[in-house]
Every structure is written in C-alpha cells, then in structure tokens.
Amino acid sequence: MTAAASRPPSFCADCTLRLQPGFKPLTAEELACVQAFRTGQQAVRAGQTVVPEHRAIDRLYTVFSGWAFRYKTLADGRRQILNFLLPGDFVGLQGEFAQAATYGVEALTALHLCVFPPQGLWDLYYQQPRLGYAITWLSATQERLQDEILLTVGRRNAAERIAMLLIHLWRRAERVGLADADGSVPFPLTQQHIADALGLSLVHTNKTLRRLERLGLHRLHGGRLSLLDPEALERIADYHTQPMRPAPLI
Amino acid sequence: MTAAASRPPSFCADCTLRLQPGFKPLTAEELACVQAFRTGQQAVRAGQTVVPEHRAIDRLYTVFSGWAFRYKTLADGRRQILNFLLPGDFVGLQGEFAQAATYGVEALTALHLCVFPPQGLWDLYYQQPRLGYAITWLSATQERLQDEILLTVGRRNAAERIAMLLIHLWRRAERVGLADADGSVPFPLTQQHIADALGLSLVHTNKTLRRLERLGLHRLHGGRLSLLDPEALERIADYHTQPMRPAPLI
DNA sequence: CGACCCTTTGAGGGCCGTCAAAGGGGGTGG
DNA sequence: CCACCCCCTTTGACGGCCCTCAAAGGGTCG
Numbered sequence: 001m002t003a004a005a006s007r008p009p010s011f012c013a014d015c016t017l018r019l020q021p022g023f024k025p026l027t028a029e030e031l032a033c034v035q036a037f038r039t040g041q042q043a044v045r046a047g048q049t050v051v052p053e054h055r056a057i058d059r060l061y062t063v064f065s066g067w068a069f070r071y072k073t074l075a076d077g078r079r080q081i082l083n084f085l086l087p088g089d090f091v092g093l094q095g096e097f098a099q100a101a102t103y104g105v106e107a108l109t110a111l112h113l114c115v116f117p118p119q120g121l122w123d124l125y126y127q128q129p130r131l132g133y134a135i136t137w138l139s140a141t142q143e144r145l146q147d148e149i150l151l152t153v154g155r156r157n158a159a160e161r162i163a164m165l166l167i168h169l170w171r172r173a174e175r176v177g178l179a180d181a182d183g184s185v186p187f188p189l190t191q192q193h194i195a196d197a198l199g200l201s202l203v204h205t206n207k208t209l210r211r212l213e214r215l216g217l218h219r220l221h222g223g224r225l226s227l228l229d230p231e232a233l234e235r236i237a238d239y240h241t242q243p244m245r246p247a248p249l250i
Numbered sequence: 251m252t253a254a255a256s257r258p259p260s261f262c263a264d265c266t267l268r269l270q271p272g273f274k275p276l277t278a279e280e281l282a283c284v285q286a287f288r289t290g291q292q293a294v295r296a297g298q299t300v301v302p303e304h305r306a307i308d309r310l311y312t313v314f315s316g317w318a319f320r321y322k323t324l325a326d327g328r329r330q331i332l333n334f335l336l337p338g339d340f341v342g343l344q345g346e347f348a349q350a351a352t353y354g355v356e357a358l359t360a361l362h363l364c365v366f367p368p369q370g371l372w373d374l375y376y377q378q379p380r381l382g383y384a385i386t387w388l389s390a391t392q393e394r395l396q397d398e399i400l401l402t403v404g405r406r407n408a409a410e411r412i413a414m415l416l417i418h419l420w421r422r423a424e425r426v427g428l429a430d431a432d433g434s435v436p437f438p439l440t441q442q443h444i445a446d447a448l449g450l451s452l453v454h455t456n457k458t459l460r461r462l463e464r465l466g467l468h469r470l471h472g473g474r475l476s477l478l479d480p481e482a483l484e485r486i487a488d489y490h491t492q493p494m495r496p497a498p499l500i
Numbered sequence: 501c502g503a504c505c506c507t508t509t510g511a512g513g514g515c516c517g518t519c520a521a522a523g524g525g526g527g528t529g530g
Numbered sequence: 531c532c533a534c535c536c537c538c539t540t541t542g543a544c545g546g547c548c549c550t551c552a553a554a555g556g557g558t559c560g
Binding site for chain 2 (some may be wrong): 547548549550551
Binding site (some may be wrong): 070072074075076078079080082093094096097098100102103121122125126129130132133135136137139140141142143144146147148149150151153154155156198199238242243245 | 320322324325326328329330332343344346347348350352353371372375376379380382383385386387389390391392393394396397398399400401403404405406448449488492493495
C-alpha cells in the first residue's frame, strides 16, 4: 500500500491530492462548500463493482486513490471500456440527468472514493456558481478525452491504438503524481482491459503489445509501465502533446 | 427550404424551436439571460466548414436549424466523425476550456447558428446558476451519447453499427420535429459520412447498408430516411429504447 | 452535354478475430 | 515449504470481416 492508496482525510482542506501540481487550488470558501457537499467516502476492493451496469447511478464520486474504469456491455457479453478513472476524476454526472442505467464502474485496484449526494448538486451550483463552472470544466475536459478515444477506436489500427493508450495513461498517471523516479507509473490493467478499451481482441492485443515491447518502445513489468521511447510511440500514434492544465478538484 | 431551415428570430422568446416538445420551457428571466448572452447568429452553407479542425474554437454555438457534424482527422487523412449536430445542440464547450485545437465542425446542410461569446459563459453561471446547471445537463447528456457511440464503434460489427446509427439519427430528428407524416426524417448524410462516423470504409458501408435495405429494414431515398422495421433494427443493434427527456435549450 | 460527386458492385488481400493450448506467477492451503 | 490452482500471458493456426483497388452507373448542375 503506497500513501496514494490510502483513504481520504476527514477534511477536504487536508486532502493530500490537492497538493499535486495537476490540480488547481480552491478558495477556503469553495473548499467549505465541497466539504459540505461531500457526505461520505467509500472503499472498494480491487476487481469489485462500484456501480453495476444496469442500475442507474444515484451518487456522484470523486476518485481519491486507486484506479477504476467505466464500461458498457452488449447483450452477448462484448464489453467496451469507456475510460479509465484515476485520482481526481469525477464520476456520476450522467446518472444525475438520466433515470436509466448508463454504464458500470469497476475497481482495478483498491479504490477510495469521496461520495456526494446527487440532490446536493443543484445547491452547489446555486451557492457557488464557480464550482458549478468547475464541474462543467471537468465535464468538457472529459468530453475532449472521449473524442480522442473515439478517433482512436474508430480510425487507428492496433499498434496505433496501443501506442495511444500507453502514452495517454502514462501522462495521466504522471499528472497526479504517480510517476516513480525511474519514470515508471503503476499499470494495473490486464491485457483484457486494454483489449476492451481499444475495441480489440485479447489475442491480437497481446501480439501487438509484445511487438511494440520487442521494438523497445515501452516496458511493462511488475504492474508498472515505462515509456522507453516516447517519441517513437507518439509518432506511431500520431499523438500531439497537449499541455495539461491544472484541473479543479471537487 | 423548409421552415426549419430558416434563420433564428431576433428574440429568443420568439424562437420556434422552443415550441418543440423535445425542449423544456425556460422562465422569462432565464430567457432574458440567454438573450443577453447571445451576441449574434451565423449562417453557413451546406458543406462549408464552421470551425476548422486545427484552430481552437473561440465561440459557443447552438444549432437553430440544419445539420452539422463534429470530426477529427489523423495526419494521413483518416477522418472520424464524432457526432452529428441537430437543432438544439450546443457546441463549443470544449473550446472554452482548452486553448488548443480540439475538433472541426462542418455543415451538412444549410445551417443557422446562434452565437455566444465564450467570455460570457462565466457570467451566465454567476447570474443564472440554473442555466449553468442546464449546460451541465447538456454536457452530461452529450457524454451519454458519446459513450453509446464508443460502444458501437468499439464492439459492434458493421450491420449492428449501421442499424444503431439509423435508429439513433431517426429518433433525434423526430425529437426536434423533423419527422414527416409518413414517418420519414431528413437524412443529409452521404455514405462517406456514415462510414466516417462508424469507423468503416465507404465500400463496406455501402454493401452493408444495401443489405439491410434489401431486407426491408429501412428505406433511404431522396435524402430522407424511413425505418420500415424498427423492431428488427433494434434487435440487430441490441438497442434499448430510452425515453427522451426534454432538454434545456440555451 | 460534360463534369463532378455519390452510389454500387466485383475481386483480392490483409488485419484482426476465434479457437486451442502451453507457459508463467502469485496466492492459498496442506 | 511445497503443491496446486487460478488467472493472466503467450504463441500458433486458421478463417472471416472488413479494407483497398478498380471501374461502371446514376443524378445534378453548370
């Protein structure tokens, strides 16, 4: 258990995650409002379902520590992973505005969540429009990532998709302070997760992943990922680096 | 030119689009705020680029009439259509929160847009939190559609993807009052657009589309779409009908 | 009438999916 | 401490869905 995998503090003002450079500091007033909004926390073990797919989400969550993913499945079991959730990610907005089931959420690692009641969302907007604006910021940023993923799954081939995923997850992990001194980040996905996120089969994912690894582009070992040749990966994926802007943390 | 393809009125209160059952009525106060937020309108001819892909979007738009689509391309020209924009759709939030280029927007038909300055968005949140909340509603709803599209492109085969697209676009067009008495809706896409939206090639799209049409599932003629056997299409696509809730119209 | 764009159809090939089975590696229980 | 088990990874063989290449047909507009 690293420090990052611990449970959130009682007071949002003491939140260690906020100290990461990836996040924008809040004012004391905003912080108090977030604190009042938060009604609890929740711990989920690795592999457990946080939200089952076919029940409407009735809460809002912020990931404090650990990894998770959102997914949808078809009737015959084909699964698509919609995106991965890392510390600081906000989940559940869709459920607030849709009475029906939308997606499932499953923990990849031990997971700690801050829990917010959906009924409190409107109050938040009313009392602190700035936080409402921040939530829209998160939502729009999320949408930009989804656009990139759709381009990846729709138009990139297997090697390009995998290069994309590796770069993207590495950067996201690095942003929230998960990178080691040796440049490696935790990588708790199995190859099945990679396949389901990229719209590929497990077997083809394995073969492509091994090929990139043999080419010396990355290293995947002991649950950690290192990018040995980021430029080559970016060239393969046609990835264009965008500066990461500090995100609000609700 | 049908009435639906006309330009928006000077006053939001006179907006004919708001009368459609797909939209939630606003209070007079909210309406005034939207009116103040709106700084202009814009007409775009069919096939023209509204926003070039590699320039950051510096405005917010609501589609008043006509069809458009958002897209991204790779360096070698492969294009992915991210989604289609119909009357009432709100575009440009991403640009508000990202200085870099995100996606392009192109008109499928003659297009009329209401234009809002991005700098005004924060004022809107501050003055009318309820409208901020409404924008979040739109954003979350958009995200739900994107999730469904990602599942489609990632895990459905060609026939399933096309069935999905036909049902989905038919319902969206019907919701904003574009359906004819005979149950047909306008369908301004070429097969290349369908292919680019679904991550397929033009040729395979054509073959699959013709197959479904020969099976009597739908009819695509004269720029209009009729679903002759919606149940069969839904069965093929594993589509689950979700009740459409009235959307806020900014 | 020709130019252009979109649609349609055929042929062939390749990327990726499915099937099958062996090879680790970590955890649990004996 | 070892053995077993389960899950994940890895590799090979083969087939099919879908892509690419090519070209003809139709509809619209100048």
